[in-house]
Amino acid sequence: SLKGSEGARPRVGEKVLHLCLFVEANLIREPLVVFVCATTGQGDPPDNMKNFWRFIFRKNLPSTSLCQMDFAVLGLGDSSYAKFNFVAKKLHRRLLQLGASALLPICLGDDQHELGPDATIDPWLGDLWEKVLELYPVPIDLPVIPHGVPLPSKFTLQFLPEAPNPSSKESCLAISDSLGPPSESQPFLAPMVTNQRVTGPSHFQDVRLIEFDITDSGISFAAGDVVLIQPSNSAAHIQQFCHVLGLDPSQCFVLQPREPDVPCPPGLPQPCSVWQLVSQYLDMASVPRRSFFELLACLSPHELEREKLLELSSAQGQEDLCEYCSRPRRTILEVLCDFPHTAGAIPPDYLLDLIPQIRPRAFSIASSLLVHPRRLQILVAVVQYRTRLKEPRRGLCSSWLASLDPKKGPVQVPLWVRPGGLAFPETPDTPVIMVGPGTGVAPFRAAVQERVAQGQTGNFLFFGCRWRDQDFYWGDEWQELEKRGCLTLVTAFSREQGQKVYVQHRLRELGPLVWELLDHRGAYFYLAGNAKYMPTDVMEALMSIFQEEGGLSHPNAATYLARLQRTLRFQTETWA
Numbered sequence: 001s002l003k004g005s006e007g008a009r010p011r012v013g014e015k016v017l018h019l020c021l022f023v024e025a026n027l028i029r030e031p032l033v034v035f036v037c038a039t040t041g042q043g044d045p046p047d048n049m050k051n052f053w054r055f056i057f058r059k060n061l062p063s064t065s066l067c068q069m070d071f072a073v074l075g076l077g078d079s080s081y082a083k084f085n086f087v088a089k090k091l092h093r094r095l096l097q098l099g100a101s102a103l104l105p106i107c108l109g110d111d112q113h114e115l116g117p118d119a120t121i122d123p124w125l126g127d128l129w130e131k132v133l134e135l136y137p138v139p140i141d142l143p144v145i146p147h148g149v150p151l152p153s154k155f156t157l158q159f160l161p162e163a164p165n166p167s168s169k170e171s172c173l174a175i176s177d178s179l180g181p182p183s184e185s186q187p188f189l190a191p192m193v194t195n196q197r198v199t200g201p202s203h204f205q206d207v208r209l210i211e212f213d214i215t216d217s218g219i220s221f222a223a224g225d226v227v228l229i230q231p232s233n234s235a236a237h238i239q240q241f242c243h244v245l246g247l248d249p250s251q252c253f254v255l256q257p258r259e260p261d262v263p264c265p266p267g268l269p270q271p272c273s274v275w276q277l278v279s280q281y282l283d284m285a286s287v288p289r290r291s292f293f294e295l296l297a298c299l300s301p302h303e304l305e306r307e308k309l310l311e312l313s314s315a316q317g318q319e320d321l322c323e324y325c326s327r328p329r330r331t332i333l334e335v336l337c338d339f340p341h342t343a344g345a346i347p348p349d350y351l352l353d354l355i356p357q358i359r360p361r362a363f364s365i366a367s368s369l370l371v372h373p374r375r376l377q378i379l380v381a382v383v384q385y386r387t388r389l390k391e392p393r394r395g396l397c398s399s400w401l402a403s404l405d406p407k408k409g410p411v412q413v414p415l416w417v418r419p420g421g422l423a424f425p426e427t428p429d430t431p432v433i434m435v436g437p438g439t440g441v442a443p444f445r446a447a448v449q450e451r452v453a454q455g456q457t458g459n460f461l462f463f464g465c466r467w468r469d470q471d472f473y474w475g476d477e478w479q480e481l482e483k484r485g486c487l488t489l490v491t492a493f494s495r496e497q498g499q500k501v502y503v504q505h506r507l508r509e510l511g512p513l514v515w516e517l518l519d520h521r522g523a524y525f526y527l528a529g530n531a532k533y534m535p536t537d538v539m540e541a542l543m544s545i546f547q548e549e550g551g552l553s554h555p556n557a558a559t560y561l562a563r564l565q566r567t568l569r570f571q572t573e574t575w576a
């Protein structure tokens, strides 16, 4: 299909090659490739790109390998991380090195931008299409789909006259029968055992210690690993959504892709009820992107609403869109309520094109199997904040988890585990310095439990919170371990005195000890928590320790830190 749209951005029937499935050696035959890649960890390629990464960096690839290829690289990143779009930048350089020709400069999408990655991607796509159409003009005999006409939906929903018998064979989860540990396509439904508020009742921040039972799940983990949790929408939001779209939540349907090679979303039951689709799949609590308004305008039968939607999806309307949605963090559900005539007319077939899928959220595992066998604990800060909108904004997953109460009846949460960004030394006497303010302490709770159980010594924990009697997570446990000589705890209670005291201040105060541990005793240094300012501040503190205690010049201190990073003696796990 080919679609003419604003700013000459036709949608051609492009071929999407998933690099995890693509035979890399075939790249030498591709004349034009657009690479879209995120950066994860500490400047690492995502899991599904790892094979490709190894391939493309093979030393024996001749420098003319890709000289037949035109390419463009679109990076997805977040400028609050030190290695902003590192993978995309490195890939761009490597493709040039292998003889490929860049059609246009690399695009660096940034989650931190007010308009999200679209702010840079939209203009870049305009340029990309211009270049591509110069090379591959639209064939004259191919009809152009006029602006305002939607492309066919990706799926069709075939509604069933009556709900299927739940015991019938058809009514099973659309998940594979693969063996092996739980994964995104086959999560484990973990019974929640406890959900306990661990901040003081009057403290503004609600933080929960949540425990799951993972008996017979096939799940295993070590300190530093991460659990992924697939949240659901709240019942109130599901009802509101169904009401405004005129959907019957109890109706059942069978989902069918229009194109044979498009897989159905993993985890959705077949047949599926509208309630299941809306609760488990449609991310109506997210802030809509420009493409949402573009498609909604195409689907709108109401002139006034359509005009407004077109305005918000136009290039000139981006400041208005920012003011209406991005700044106040207005959600898809709230937008649909603001455009009721359009919402009521959305053909159900388009729901999965219009509304993104709910993504799983990661949490650092806070317990060790050596101390809590068959259990998995996490420490969750419930996200809630205000904007100019009347209703407070609530994080989807953390609020959903907080709302679950195992005391009122059985609760199950879909989850699976993957390695995190932190790995701890196995030797018995290598010291570890762990810096984890706030919920950043979670992975270090697992590490301390594991290390103490294995008799590993040299455990140094720097913990920061606001007040010792409000948000000092596991305070009693740390003090008990200190008494037993298993842990050295250093605290920074930021609001207990006139001036702020943070973990980096304590590091500086203990500079001689930190230098001695790192330089003479081969210590590993770990940092976890909020990605915003804390990691940079802590790294600056380390740099000044290297200069003051180690007598290094500024460039030598930077080289020292880089060497620690390269040899995995400096590791971080931070989240935005």
Ligand SMILES: Cc1cc2nc3c(=O)[nH]c(=O)nc-3n(C[C@H](O)[C@H](O)[C@H](O)COP(=O)(O)OP(=O)(O)OC[C@H]3O[C@@H](n4cnc5c(N)ncnc54)[C@H](O)[C@@H]3O)c2cc1C
Binding pocket: 226, 329, 361, 362, 363, 364, 365, 378, 379, 380, 381, 382, 383, 384, 385, 394, 395, 396, 397, 398, 399, 420, 439, 442, 443, 573, 574, 575, 576
């Ligand atoms: C490897 C890793 C480990 C993690 N470990 C933990 C952990 O141990 N404990 C933990 O609590 N979290 C942890 N997180 C974060 C967690 O994954 C979720 O991002 C967090 O719980 C929020 O999810 P949510 O669905 O509740 O919020 P969402 O619905 O995803 O909303 C969060 C978004 O709201 C916006 N936002 C939040 N606060 C504000 C504000 N004040 N002003 C404006 N916008 C704001 C931001 O855009 C933010 O991305 C970890 C993340 C990663 C990647």
Ligand SMILES: NC(=O)c1ccc[n+]([C@@H]2O[C@H](COP(=O)([O-])OP(=O)(O)OC[C@H]3O[C@@H](n4cnc5c(N)ncnc54)[C@H](OP(=O)(O)O)[C@@H]3O)[C@@H](O)[C@H]2O)c1
Binding pocket: 205, 381, 382, 383, 384, 437, 438, 439, 440, 464, 465, 466, 492, 493, 494, 495, 500, 502, 503, 504, 529, 530, 532, 533, 534, 535, 537, 576
């Ligand atoms: N969006 C943001 O920028 C942001 C920032 C922080 C927290 N939060 C939210 O708050 C919740 C809990 O966050 P959290 O567990 O990461 O930590 P937290 O509970 O917010 O903070 C833990 C401790 O870190 C201190 N701190 C603040 N800035 C610091 C810095 N630059 N360097 C070192 N320490 C610093 C805090 O002090 P003071 O508060 O006294 O300054 C506090 O004592 C989460 O929901 C998170 O989303 C959001």
Ligand SMILES: Cc1cc2nc3c(=O)[nH]c(=O)nc-3n(C[C@H](O)[C@H](O)[C@H](O)COP(=O)(O)O)c2cc1C
Binding pocket: 038, 039, 040, 041, 042, 043, 044, 046, 076, 077, 078, 079, 081, 082, 083, 084, 085, 086, 111, 574
């Ligand atoms: C654990 C984690 C680590 C990240 N590390 C980086 C990083 O080092 N550099 C960067 O530019 N972005 C980083 N990001 C941001 C992601 O690249 C960005 O959010 C991207 O849009 C994610 O795409 P995905 O949702 O398809 O994985 C990180 C995100 C997470 C959750």
